[in-house]
Amino acid sequence: xxxxxxxxxxxxxxHLQEGKNLVSTNDIAGRMSTKASSVTDMLKKLxxxxxxxxxxxxxxxxxxxxxxxxxxxxxxxxxxxxxxVEKLNFSWDEVHEVAEQLxxxxxxxxxxxxxxxxxxxxxxxxxxxxxxxxxxxxxITKTAVSQLEKGQKGILTGVLxxxxxxxxxxxxxxxxxxxxxxxxxxxxxxxxxxxxxxxKEIHISKTTADNLYLKKIS
Numbered sequence: 001x002x003x004x005x006x007x008x009x010x011x012x013x014x015h016l017q018e019g020k021n022l023v024s025t026n027d028i029a030g031r032m033s034t035k036a037s038s039v040t041d042m043l044k045k046l047x048x049x050x051x052x053x054x055x056x057x058x059x060x061x062x063x064x065x066x067x068x069x070x071x072x073x074x075x076x077x078x079x080x081x082x083x084x085v086e087k088l089n090f091s092w093d094e095v096h097e098v099a100e101q102l103x104x105x106x107x108x109x110x111x112x113x114x115x116x117x118x119x120x121x122x123x124x125x126x127x128x129x130x131x132x133x134x135x136x137x138x139x140i141t142k143t144a145v146s147q148l149e150k151g152q153k154g155i156l157t158g159v160l161x162x163x164x165x166x167x168x169x170x171x172x173x174x175x176x177x178x179x180x181x182x183x184x185x186x187x188x189x190x191x192x193x194x195x196x197x198x199x200k201e202i203h204i205s206k207t208t209a210d211n212l213y214l215k216k217i218s
Contacts (some may be wrong), residue, residue, distance in 0.1 A: 002051075004104045007073050008032070009042050010051060013062055014070035022059030044173075070134035076111050076116060077103035078124035078131075081113055085125045092125040092176075094165030127158025127177050127213065143216050145193055146209035148183040154214025155180055161211040174199040 002010070012031050017024045025043070029036045041058050046052035051066035062070060080099040084090040090098070105111075112133060115121075121130055122138065129137040143154060143173060156179045159166070170176065184201065187192040191206030204212075 001107060002049075002069065005042070006046065006049075006051070007069070007104055009039075009046065009071050010062065010066055010070045013052065013060060014067065014074070017061055022055065022061055024059045028060075030157065041171060045179040068135055071131040071137070071167075073103055075131040075133075075135070078128060079111060079114055079118065079121070081124045081126070082118050082121050082130070086118065088214075091167075091171075093164045093171070095125060096162045123158075125177070126162050127156075142213040144210050145181060145183065145195065145204070145212040145214060146186075146191060146206055148186075148193075148214070148216075150183055150185060152216060154216040156212060157215045158213040159211055160213065166208075166211065173197075173202055175212075180217075181212070 008112050009028070009032070012028055013023055014032060016027055018031060025036050025039045028039045028043075032039070041200040043052060043054040046060075046066065047054040047186070049065075050063055051069060052060050052062050054060045077099045080102040084095045084098060085092060115133070120132075123129055129140060131137040140157065142158060144160075145154075148154065156175065156177055158177070161172070175181075179197050179199075182196045184196050191209065193206070193209045195202060195204060195209075
């Protein structure tokens with residue numbers, strides 16, 4: 001059994017190490033809003049438990065034990081998000097912070113039963129894949145709206161920013177998972193995108209366009 005703090009570090013390292021060989025102490029400190037010295041202390045603890053490999057002055061990576069732990073934490077988090085939306089009528093902008101607390105519940109039986117109750121969902125309310133009981137999940141190809149060329153279209157399959165402010169902004173513009181989006185024009189000066197959905201045409205900032213992921217259809 002791991003502490004809440006240890007699990008938070010494991011999950012953070014897992015997300016940061018995607019596509020990297022080693023994750024720097026400063027990157028972890030920045031993501032977790034803590035001091036580098038505190039990160040170093042935790043990395044040494046994780047290394048002692050064979051959850052991470054810590055190389056002083058270079059960085060860290062999760063061991064296979066650490067990866068297995070991280071995928072189970074992520075599984076719990078995303079299943080709780082689905083449960084909150086489908087069974088308790090939470091909106092997609094309300095679930096992240098609650099799931100952050102619930103993801104640390106240790107009962108494997110509870111999570112397995114919830115997974116079955118929900119019909120073994122593949123994705124959470126923000127479009128992120130849910131690992132199965134063995135930690136396997138579908139790797140999805142993400143194309144940001146900002147990467148589209150003029151006239152290209154796609155279906156919204158996920159969002160990078162899951163903050164309440166951003167999701168409420170999308171709700172205001174009637175943009176949700178499954179919304180078709182076509183790039184009408186992109187400003188070369190600042191990356192502002194003129195897009196068309198099934199509801200209307202709007203201009204969105206480059207920041208917003210970077211945070212909307214699509215499955216391209218043309």
